[in-house]
Amino acid sequence: xxxxxxxxxxxxxxxxxxxxxxxxxxxxxxxxxxxxxxxxxxxxxxxxxxxxxxxxxxxxxxxxxxxxxxxxxxxxxxxxxxxxxxxxxxxxxxxxxxxxxxxxxxxxxxxxxxxxxxxxxxxxxxxxxxxxxxxxxxxxxxxxxxxxxxxxxxxxxxxxxxxxxxxxxxxxxxxxxxxxxxxxxxxxxxxxxxxxxxxxxxxxxxxxxxxxxxxxxxxxxxxxxxxxxxxxxxxxxxxxxxxxxxxxxxxxxxxxxxxxxxxxxxxxxxxxxxxxxxxxxxxxxxxxxxxxxxxxxxxxxxxxxxxxxxxxxxxxxxxxxxxxxxxxxxxxxxxxxxxxxxxxxxxxxxxxxxxxxxxxxxxxxxxxxxxxxxxxxxxxxxxxxxxxxxxxxxxxxxxxxxxxxxxxxxxxxxxxxxxxxxxxxxxxxxxxxxxxxxxxxxxxxxxxxxxxxxxxxxxxxxxxxxxxxxxxxxxxxxxxxxxxxxxxxxxxxxxxxxxxxxxxxxxxxxxxxxxxxxxxxxxxxxxxxxxxxxxxxxxxxxxxxxxxxxxxxxxxxxxxxxxxxxxxxxxxxxxxxxxxxxxxxxxxxxxxxxxxxxxxxxxxxxxxxxxxxxxxxxxxxxxxxxxxxxxxxxxxxxxxxxxxxxxxxxxxxxxxxxxxxxxxxx
Numbered sequence: 001x002x003x004x005x006x007x008x009x010x011x012x013x014x015x016x017x018x019x020x021x022x023x024x025x026x027x028x029x030x031x032x033x034x035x036x037x038x039x040x041x042x043x044x045x046x047x048x049x050x051x052x053x054x055x056x057x058x059x060x061x062x063x064x065x066x067x068x069x070x071x072x073x074x075x076x077x078x079x080x081x082x083x084x085x086x087x088x089x090x091x092x093x094x095x096x097x098x099x100x101x102x103x104x105x106x107x108x109x110x111x112x113x114x115x116x117x118x119x120x121x122x123x124x125x126x127x128x129x130x131x132x133x134x135x136x137x138x139x140x141x142x143x144x145x146x147x148x149x150x151x152x153x154x155x156x157x158x159x160x161x162x163x164x165x166x167x168x169x170x171x172x173x174x175x176x177x178x179x180x181x182x183x184x185x186x187x188x189x190x191x192x193x194x195x196x197x198x199x200x201x202x203x204x205x206x207x208x209x210x211x212x213x214x215x216x217x218x219x220x221x222x223x224x225x226x227x228x229x230x231x232x233x234x235x236x237x238x239x240x241x242x243x244x245x246x247x248x249x250x251x252x253x254x255x256x257x258x259x260x261x262x263x264x265x266x267x268x269x270x271x272x273x274x275x276x277x278x279x280x281x282x283x284x285x286x287x288x289x290x291x292x293x294x295x296x297x298x299x300x301x302x303x304x305x306x307x308x309x310x311x312x313x314x315x316x317x318x319x320x321x322x323x324x325x326x327x328x329x330x331x332x333x334x335x336x337x338x339x340x341x342x343x344x345x346x347x348x349x350x351x352x353x354x355x356x357x358x359x360x361x362x363x364x365x366x367x368x369x370x371x372x373x374x375x376x377x378x379x380x381x382x383x384x385x386x387x388x389x390x391x392x393x394x395x396x397x398x399x400x401x402x403x404x405x406x407x408x409x410x411x412x413x414x415x416x417x418x419x420x421x422x423x424x425x426x427x428x429x430x431x432x433x434x435x436x437x438x439x440x441x442x443x444x445x446x447x448x449x450x451x452x453x454x455x456x457x458x459x460x461x462x463x464x465x466x467x468x469x470x471x472x473x474x475x476x477x478x479x480x481x482x483x484x485x486x487x488x489x490x491x492x493x494x495x496x497x498x499x500x501x502x503x504x505x506x507x508x509x510x511x512x513x514x515x516x517x518x519x520x521x522x523x524x525x526x527x528x529x530x531x532x533x534x535x536x537x538x539x540x541x542x543x544x545x546x547x548x549x550x551x552x553x554x555x556x557x558x559x560x561x562x563x564x565x566x567x568x569x570x571x572x573x574x575x576x577x578x579x580x581x582x583x584x585x586x587x588x589x590x591x592x593x594x595x596x597x598x599x600x601x602x603x604x605x606x607x608x609x610x611x612x613x614x615x616x617x618x619x620x621x622x623x624x625x626x627x628x629x630x631x632x633x634x635x636x637x638x639x640x641x642x643x644x645x646x647x648x649x650x651x652x653x654x655x656x657x658x659x660x661x662x663x664x665x666x
Contacts, residue, residue, distance in 0.1 A: 027204075028116070029057075030205075044213070047215050049102065054098065054113065056068075069082045120148050124186065142178070221563075223514065226256070228539050229301050243317060246319060254324070256284070258297050261288065262285045262332035270536070270538065280542070321394065322394075323396055341372065352365070369408070394420075398428060409443060425445050448479060451506075452487055457603050460510070461586070479511070482500075488533050488534065502658065505599065520552070521552040521553045568595045576589050585651070598613075598615075598627060599660050612649070615643070626664045626665070630660045631659065
């Protein structure tokens with residue numbers, strides 16, 4: 001079994017300059033390149049078609065003019081492509097350079113930065129300044145130019161060589177006036193000709209190469225819908241809902257575990273310790289002695305043929321199936337008898353059920369990651385992932401990955417994606433920030449976030465700004481699920497229908513990827529008990545009869561259609577927050593090219609709020625413009641006149657919780 005990849009060691013010191021035969025240390029320094037996750041230990045993340053902005057500090061002692069490029073290619077390719085780097089902070093000293101290139105094709109890409117001394121440019125700059133100062137005798141400087149031009153002429157051909165030869169003839173003509181020689185040397189066409197053919201002297205290349213993992217666009221942008229198949233009539237019933245899901249604008253259909261459910265210690269209604277014969281149990285209690293484990297399906301949901309038909313129906317409508325991958329077993333799982341060594345045993349021989357205090361999961365057991373046959377366990381789990389990929393599953397929502405070894409995920413994800421790079425892994429890890437970041441770095445394509453508990457305007461501004469513009473932006477892709485079967489926030493419990501609508505707008509327009517669980521569109525907000533985030537009569541322990549008929553679905557469809565129609569809503573790194581002069585109004589703009597959306601949301605679900613939204617003058621928008629609300633009736637859209645500066649907004653949650661404005665021409 002291959003060992004997990006380890007982060008690269010990055011040298012931070014120059015080699016011994018006095019080693020016999022060693023060249024002198026490079027005079028050009030290339031420092032702090034980006035994107036570089038943990039200094040290059042992990043690849044940055046991008047999607048096919050993304051523009052990668054590269055920056056670095058590049059400098060040299062002295063006053064020589066430098067040139068620099070970013071060189072990039074797919075890992076394993078022989079040929080490098082190049083894009084120029086230019087200084088962009090001259091007011092700060094001119095040492096920060098930037099450029100960009102576009103990544104095409106999935107897989108691992110690499111890039112590096114190369115810089116060199118532009119001796120022709122340095123000489124030309126010196127000559128320009130001295131001529132402007134009025135220096136009388138420039139013969140020495142012009143003789144240096146002759147040498148540079150002769151070297152360039154040896155490398156040039158065609159029209160460029162003819163241009164260089166003419167200039168060289170003028171500079172070498174003893175009787176030519178100094179003014180004519182200077183004019184010939186400083187010609188713009190000559191500069192371009194020499195630049196195209198001069199050698200890269202004193203060249204320095206950053207090492208090691210930095211890497212970028214390029215995924216398909218669904219890793220960054222998509223709308224998810226979660227449902228329990230048993231509540232929709234099994235796989236056949238779910239397949240019938242797929243055309244409607246497509247009309248609603250969803251891209252991913254996420255299914256909680258579809259495997260057989262254990263009978264021993266089965267949980268009853270509302271997580272009761274004793275189940276009745278009618279209680280179906282929790283889908284996360286995976287495994288049945290007669291029906292199988294993680295590679296089987298619950299017989300009540302249908303057959304494998306029914307599952308395949310559902311997957312095919314989804315594919316026909318450009319919807320992808322996401323399957324829950326939960327590494328835990330019921331007391332009836334076949335592994336407990338086939339591989340008892342894979343589980344924790346107390347000294348008295350009994351098994352310890354799973355716990356996450358204060359929560360207790362008497363119906364499941366965790367595997368023993370430290371068992372002697374850990375390699376067999378890892379291989380079996382990888383086989384399960386590959387089995388479902390072979391049946392058309394392209395997305396996995398991984399249950400509690402932070403409670404499993406990080407090395408396992410690094411290895412397993414790489415093994416799956418080596419053969420099937422389209423597969424996407426979502427980390428359901430509501431845990432400490434550093435662990436969530438580590439999971440994203442080692443290979444998870446998307447991650448759950450703290451968005452669920454960020455409800456005030458200032459909390460959302462702070463958190464989203466960190467995700468969009470902080471270091472995490474290079475590797476951590478957020479999935480803003482507005483609710484889950486496990487999480488019913490206080491905001492939804494007490495916010496009423498307006499609370500659900502507000503959270504839908506925020507999730508769908510702040511993050512390019514978001515999701516809802518099927519109780520959301522029905523405004524299901526009753527908790528099992530005070531101070532609990534558990535649903536009363538949770539669908540985790542019951543079979544419901546559901547349909548896609550929730551009253552909030554038309555509203556969600558408008559959001560999804562806006563997301564698909566406007567590229568600016570398909571990114572996170574373009575969000576900029578606007579001043580509102582109201583603590584209850586949250587306003588932000590997203591812009592990609594000429595496509596610009598302005599969102600204004602009232603985060604107070606109980607009271608009307610009003611105030612001004614301030615569009616800054618540096619926004620790039622014209623002094624005055626019109627905005628059209630995409631949440632209004634499309635047959636009679638609401639249109640308003642806006643301008644740079646202050647714009648009045650009033651939002652009454654009883655009628656309208658937010659504006660999603662598309663900026664139109666003035």
